[in-house]
Amino acid sequence: MFERFTEPARRVVVLAQEDARERGDQSIGSEHLLLALCGAGGTPGAGLLAAQGVTAAAVEADLRRGERPGGPDLPDREALASVGIDLDEVRGRIEDAFGPGALENTRAAGRGRRRLWGHIPFEPGAKKALEYSLREAVRRGDRSLGTEHLVLGLLHEETGRASTLLRARGLTLEGMRAVWPPAM
Template sequence: MWQRYTEDARKVVFYAQEEAQNIGEGYLSTEHLLLGICRLHESEGAKLIVALGASAGWVQCTVRGRIGQTDRAAVQEMTLTPRAQRVIDLAYDQASSLGDDFIGTEHLLLGLIREGDGIAGRVLAELGMGLEAARTALHSIRGVPEPKGFERRTPSLCDRSMSGLIVVDLQDSFLAPIADKDKILSRAGFLIEIANLLDVPILATEQYATRMGGTNAGIANLIGTHPRIDKLCFSSFRSDEFWSAWRDTNRNQAVIVGVETHICVNQTAHDLHARGHEVFVCEDATGTRPPEAHEIALQRMRHAGAIVTHTESVAYEWLGEAKTPEFKQALEIVKRYSDL
């Protein structure tokens, strides 16, 4: 879990454990992580706090005033609370979106700001520390110009450098009762080909493959050597193997195709969004047995913050412009699937 952490980030986790132990807590939560960052004064995370107009000392006093002291004896075995685990996940996502291949104290602070609901997140919000302001300040600390214009796409558009394609349960046994299964296979196949052309990572899932059969042969051929992960849970992100594989892609935007919209696609999209990812669900490459369930599920995902889109929209957003070397090849794929 900690392999990509910098030495300072590992120290922060150690200090966070000390902070929890000192007040007799048997768990490590967001407030302890924030106190750990504040103790490491020369870290990027502490510098970022100062750049945002506060001081590490003031943040420490504020947090300690919220958590108080317990009478329990110090506990050696620490467990992460769900909020702290989410901060860890969000730190990975923030590193990915910044193009960093490591997890530093700055990413932990961004994760705390992004999580927002724990003691640490509330304290940081009260001090006026928003995510966009923090990312801008981090670029300044690093002496790197903040990406502008075309280089920094709006989060409502897909960016091939940040995207991963998730292919959910395109197995013949699940597709058989779906009326528009041929269209789903065609549009999913189209986006898989585009993803392969543009080096967008692909992860596929199979629901209980030993009983329900594997991925449709045509789709499996297009996926090639990309991971295909068997699962029993409906949400892909409840699979440890899938979550580990997704982390390894180092991507923050998830583009989803597959079935069924109201079950596995829906639950996967909600869990992705809850972890701070930008989620794009391709309406034309998803489907359900009961037709009305498809639209209901899409509405639920929209309401939760996912973007419902079309596979061709995703393809052209990944391309960005017509002068790229891959555009001619992509256009041939577009035309070929338009004839199907």
């Protein structure tokens, strides 16, 4: 399947693998593909996402909040705020001291040992996203699969966290198909 990928689309897959490795994740999820797409500046897919307000910083923030504004830690956030503790400020200070994502890479956050080398498998949702990307390219009659097809692939519901994040920001598959220029 990867032989049909454009060079930028291949680079996105490699960046997703690197992101998963840096986070200590044992597999590549659709959220890693989304983050890699956002970071692939100058590509059609990154342009489509940026035009809709989806940036790497926004996705990172959504992931920290648990995929939706307020996130699952809202009751804890309110309890801490009632005693004068701003959870966002605490997280910010920890990340200033220990680096971005420091809290996500702890054992308490459910992270195991970091995978420093070797193959990192794709989660089922990420596999589905790649499969749907190929289907989107075929549907449009395109000969190669680019970053813009990856965006469309991530918008299918069965692709995991990326789909949830994008839908929470108001993006839909039909809407993105409409804003993407028609096939030549």
